[in-house]
Amino acid sequence: MKATYKKYILNFKRPSGTSRGVLTTKETWFIILKDGEQFGIGECGILRTLSIDDRPDYEEKLKWVCENIHLSKEELLAELTEFPSIQFGLEMALKSFEAIHPFQLLPSKFTKGEDKIPINGLIWMGEEKFMHEQIQQKLEQGFSCIKLKIGAIDFEKEIALLQSIRKKYTATQIELRVDANGAFSAEQALEKLQRLSELNLHSIEQPIKQGQHQVMANLCQHTPLPIALDEELIGVFSVTKKEELLQTIQPQYIILKPSLIGGFRGTQEWIDLAEKYNIGWWITSALESNIGLNAIAQFTYTKQTNMPQGLGTGSLYTNNIESPLAVKGEFIQYIPTEIWGVHSILK
CATH class of the missing domain: 3.20.20.120 (Enolase-like C-terminal domain)
Structure with a gap:
C-alpha cells in the first residue's frame, strides 16, 4: 500500500463571517491510500488559527504518516496525538481503504439511503x-x-x-x-x-x-x-x-x-x-x-x-x-x- 497527501483549497460561495473574522477560502488536506485498483481517502480538516495542530510542522507530519504507513494503526495514531485533524484523516483513509465501497465507511440504513x-x-x-x-x-x-x-x-x-x-x-x-x-x-x-x-x-x-x-x-x-x-x-x-x-x-x-x-x-x-x-x-x-x-x-x-x-x-x-x-x-x-x-x- 502506498500513501500520498494532497492540499486542496475550498472556495466559499460568499464570504462567511465568524467572530474570528470573515472566511473566503478554507484549506484542507487529503490522505490517499492506494494498492493497485483499491484506494482509500481521508480528509485532514485543519482550521487555521483554531485547530491545535495549526503548526509549522503540519505538512511535515503528513509526510511522515505517508512514509510510515507500514506501521500499525495504533503506532501511527499514538504519534499523531497532538495532530487531531491528521488522526481523523488517517482513521478515515484506513476505513475507506478497508471498506467494500470506499465512501461507505460505516454501512447502515443511512448509507443505503433508507434513513436520514x-x-x-x-x-x-x-x-x-x-x-x-x-x-x-x-x-x-x-x-x-x-x-x-x-x-x-x-x-x-x-x-x-x-x-x-x-x-x-x-x-x-x-x-x-x-x-x-x-x-x-x-x-x-x-x-x-x-x-x-x-x-x-x-x-x-x-x-x-x-x-x-x-x-x-x-x-x-x-x-x-x-x-x-x-x-x-x-x-x-x-x-x-x-x-x-x-x-x-x-x-x-x-x-x-x-x-x-x-x-x-x-x-x-x-x-x-x-x-x-x-x-x-x-x-x-x-x-x-x-x-x-x-x-x-x-x-x-x-x-x-x-x-x-x-x-x-x-x-x-x-x-x-x-x-x-x-x-x-x-x-x-x-x-x-x-x-x-x-x-x-x-x-
Missing part, C-alpha cells in the same frame, strides 16, 4: 439584513432548529434579530441555538446570558474564550441558559484531562467536531464521558469538504441520536467534492445512486 439525520440550519454573521435573509431562507426550507453565530455585530442588534424570530415563532415551533465563539467578556457574560435567556433559546455555545475554566464553571453553575462547550475541548488529549475538564466546568452540553478533537476515537471518548456525567452532546462538522462531512455523518448516524446535529456545511463551497450527500428540508441524507467526483484528487 436531522440537522440545524446555520446562519452566518453579517449585516442585520443579510442575517434576516438567511433566517427566512432556512425557515422556508423547512428547518425547525436554527443556529445563529453571534458576537460580530452590536449585541443589541443581535437581541433585536432574535426577538423578531420569537415574535413570529414560539420555542416549540423553532428551536434557536446561538454560538458566541468566545466573544463575550468574562465580566459581561452572565448579564448577556440573562438577556438571551428571555428569548427561550435552546443553548449558547462557548460564551467566553476557552481556557478560563473556573470562570466557565461559575457561568455553567449560575447560567439561566444552557451552555455548550466547543473550543474548550480543543487540545485536551488524554481521557484523564477530558474527565477533569468536564468535572470542573460541568457544562450542560458539549459540541463535538471530530477534526478538532481526534476523529472517531477522540469523539467517542468525549461521548462516553458526557454520558457518564449526564451531559448532553451533539456532533458538528468543521467546514470540511464532503469527504470529511461524509465520514462525520456516517459516524453520527451510528450514535442514533434524535437531536439536530450540525452537519449542514456541504453547500458552502463553489468547488466542493461532488457527492451523494444531500440536504433536503431539515435532514441530511446519503443517496447511494449518486456518484463521487474524486477523480482529480486521486490522480
Whole structure:
C-alpha cells in the first residue's frame, strides 16, 4: 500500500463571517491510500488559527504518516496525538481503504439511503439584513432548529434579530441555538446570558474564550441558559484531562467536531464521558469538504441520536467534492445512486 497527501483549497460561495473574522477560502488536506485498483481517502480538516495542530510542522507530519504507513494503526495514531485533524484523516483513509465501497465507511440504513439525520440550519454573521435573509431562507426550507453565530455585530442588534424570530415563532415551533465563539467578556457574560435567556433559546455555545475554566464553571453553575462547550475541548488529549475538564466546568452540553478533537476515537471518548456525567452532546462538522462531512455523518448516524446535529456545511463551497450527500428540508441524507467526483484528487 502506498500513501500520498494532497492540499486542496475550498472556495466559499460568499464570504462567511465568524467572530474570528470573515472566511473566503478554507484549506484542507487529503490522505490517499492506494494498492493497485483499491484506494482509500481521508480528509485532514485543519482550521487555521483554531485547530491545535495549526503548526509549522503540519505538512511535515503528513509526510511522515505517508512514509510510515507500514506501521500499525495504533503506532501511527499514538504519534499523531497532538495532530487531531491528521488522526481523523488517517482513521478515515484506513476505513475507506478497508471498506467494500470506499465512501461507505460505516454501512447502515443511512448509507443505503433508507434513513436520514436531522440537522440545524446555520446562519452566518453579517449585516442585520443579510442575517434576516438567511433566517427566512432556512425557515422556508423547512428547518425547525436554527443556529445563529453571534458576537460580530452590536449585541443589541443581535437581541433585536432574535426577538423578531420569537415574535413570529414560539420555542416549540423553532428551536434557536446561538454560538458566541468566545466573544463575550468574562465580566459581561452572565448579564448577556440573562438577556438571551428571555428569548427561550435552546443553548449558547462557548460564551467566553476557552481556557478560563473556573470562570466557565461559575457561568455553567449560575447560567439561566444552557451552555455548550466547543473550543474548550480543543487540545485536551488524554481521557484523564477530558474527565477533569468536564468535572470542573460541568457544562450542560458539549459540541463535538471530530477534526478538532481526534476523529472517531477522540469523539467517542468525549461521548462516553458526557454520558457518564449526564451531559448532553451533539456532533458538528468543521467546514470540511464532503469527504470529511461524509465520514462525520456516517459516524453520527451510528450514535442514533434524535437531536439536530450540525452537519449542514456541504453547500458552502463553489468547488466542493461532488457527492451523494444531500440536504433536503431539515435532514441530511446519503443517496447511494449518486456518484463521487474524486477523480482529480486521486490522480
